[in-house]
Amino acid sequence: MAKALYGHVGSAPDKRLLDEVTRLRARVRDLEVEVMRLRAENDRLAADVARTEDLLHIAEPALA
Secondary structure (H helix, E strand, C coil), rough: HHHHCCCCCCCCCCCCHHHHHHHHHHHHHHHHHHHHHHHHHHHHHHHHHHHHHHHHCCCCCCCC
């Protein structure tokens, strides 16, 4: 796979290939940032759900 991204060893670097690799690396970075943001949002939403479930839980019967 490395050969597919960088070309064959010993050959002159292809400008188009280098541009594509640079673009793909930037896209991977952007996607990693998006994954981190979504995980943080998911954690926040999960905490909100847990808090809401705690509020809905009744420890004792209302009419005893």
